[in-house]
Amino acid sequence: MKxxxxxxxxSLIILxxxxxxxxxxxxKQSAVATTNLSVEVSLNEAISIAYQNAVNWDKKAQLxxxxxxxxxxGITGGDGKRRYxxxxxxxxxxxxxxxxxxxxxxxxxxxxxxxxxDTPIPKNYFIDNSEIKFDTPELLKKAKEITExxxxxxxxxxxxxxxxxxxxxxxxxxxxIGWNKKRDEMKGLQFNANTGELYKNIEGSG
Amino acid sequence: MKxxxxxxxxxxxxxxxxxxxxxxxxxxxxxxxxxxxxxxEGHGGMLFPNEQYETVAxxxxxxxxxxxxYKFGTTLRTHSALNLPGYGxxxxxxxxxxxxxxxxHSRYWxxxxxxxxxxxxxxxxxxxxxxxxxxxxxxxYN
Numbered sequence: 001m002k003x004x005x006x007x008x009x010x011s012l013i014i015l016x017x018x019x020x021x022x023x024x025x026x027x028k029q030s031a032v033a034t035t036n037l038s039v040e041v042s043l044n045e046a047i048s049i050a051y052q053n054a055v056n057w058d059k060k061a062q063l064x065x066x067x068x069x070x071x072x073x074g075i076t077g078g079d080g081k082r083r084y085x086x087x088x089x090x091x092x093x094x095x096x097x098x099x100x101x102x103x104x105x106x107x108x109x110x111x112x113x114x115x116x117x118d119t120p121i122p123k124n125y126f127i128d129n130s131e132i133k134f135d136t137p138e139l140l141k142k143a144k145e146i147t148e149x150x151x152x153x154x155x156x157x158x159x160x161x162x163x164x165x166x167x168x169x170x171x172x173x174x175x176x177i178g179w180n181k182k183r184d185e186m187k188g189l190q191f192n193a194n195t196g197e198l199y200k201n202i203e204g205s206g
Numbered sequence: 207m208k209x210x211x212x213x214x215x216x217x218x219x220x221x222x223x224x225x226x227x228x229x230x231x232x233x234x235x236x237x238x239x240x241x242x243x244x245x246x247e248g249h250g251g252m253l254f255p256n257e258q259y260e261t262v263a264x265x266x267x268x269x270x271x272x273x274x275x276y277k278f279g280t281t282l283r284t285h286s287a288l289n290l291p292g293y294g295x296x297x298x299x300x301x302x303x304x305x306x307x308x309x310x311h312s313r314y315w316x317x318x319x320x321x322x323x324x325x326x327x328x329x330x331x332x333x334x335x336x337x338x339x340x341x342x343x344x345x346x347y348n
Contacts, residue, residue, distance in 0.1 A: 065260075065300075067279040067300055067302070068279055069277055069278070069279035069280055070277040070278035070279055071277050084279075086279060086280070086281045086300075086347070088281070088298070097298055099281055099298075099347060101347065109347070111231075111347065113281075113283045113297075113298060113347075115283065115284075115287050115297035115298070117286060117287035117295050117297065118287050118294075118295055118296055118297050118298075119287075119293065119294025119295050119296065154272060154273065155272055155273040155274060155278060156278045160278060160279065162279075162302075164257065164260070175255055188255050190255065200255075
């Protein structure tokens with residue numbers, strides 16, 4: 001009898017937890033994972049994790065953009081990896097957008113955030129994954145060789161990273177973001193994701 | 207025995223309730239929205255590369271706490287698409303900037319980067335959003 005009671009109580013607790021974790025908004029939410037492990041991943045690893053979910057959403061899904069999210073309590077990103085990422089996918093020439101949020105190497109949330117009012121996003125805004133030849137750990141290392149780049153300690157903590165396409169020049173760019181030594185000015189270096197070459201060094205011009 | 211069992215159940219319930227994932231979605235209704243122009247390289251101490259019609263700025267937590275009210279890199283989606291001259295309409299933006307240090311606008315105001323400071327972009331920015339009495343409702347995926 002006691003064992004049955006324990007089983008029922010535990011089942012209720014697990015069920016209740018599931019309900020609470022899956023609440024949020026009216027958007028379609030296709031995946032929620034739970035873990036308490038702290039795992040940092042590089043940009044390409046985050047894209048790779050997210051991509052599987054995106055093609056399940058729509059097999060024509062392509063990478064639109066991605067960024068690290070500054071949710072960490074402490075300084076992070078020193079090895080080019082972060083715990084939190086927002087990766088956006090879409091379907092070229094449509095208004096379909098899919099957000100995949102990565103936390104600790106797992107998909108925390110995957111949501112169709114399409115707005116039917118949106119102008120279709122042209123094909124040239126999208127990124128072909130096979131053209132990304134460089135990743136954030138090596139680009140951060142490169143950035144530090146080019147300039148003195150320090151991790152943020154207040155906001156935009158540690159080093160942050162972003163990938164997007166420069167549509168004017170059709171170049172996939174990976175941004176490596178840090179701070180100057182005094183931590184009063186951000187510094188950003190943009191690299192060509194295909195060649196690894198420095199595209200633009202943004203510092204001290206504000 | 208019953209007391210111990212009750213205590214364990216309460217502890218487990220608390221773990222489930224409060225140790226779950228922290229990501230959620232938050233909606234803010236009828237907020238101010240404005241547009242700004244400037245260097246792509248950002249401004250002041252904020253040298254994060256701006257992207258036209260993609261970058262948005264929000265308030266800092268306070269004048270002395272430069273942490274933005276939502277984390278750097280957070281995605282937001284407006285409930286009605288915003289009309290962006292020369293592009294069309296768009297709803298999804300990324301928070302990578304802060305602004306309005308004096309808190310003139312509503313608490314959850316946001317500011318859309320309209321590009322470099324050209325006559326056309328400046329004119330477009332000045333006639334956008336709250337300047338035209340158009341508040342915005344949006345969801346933040348934080």
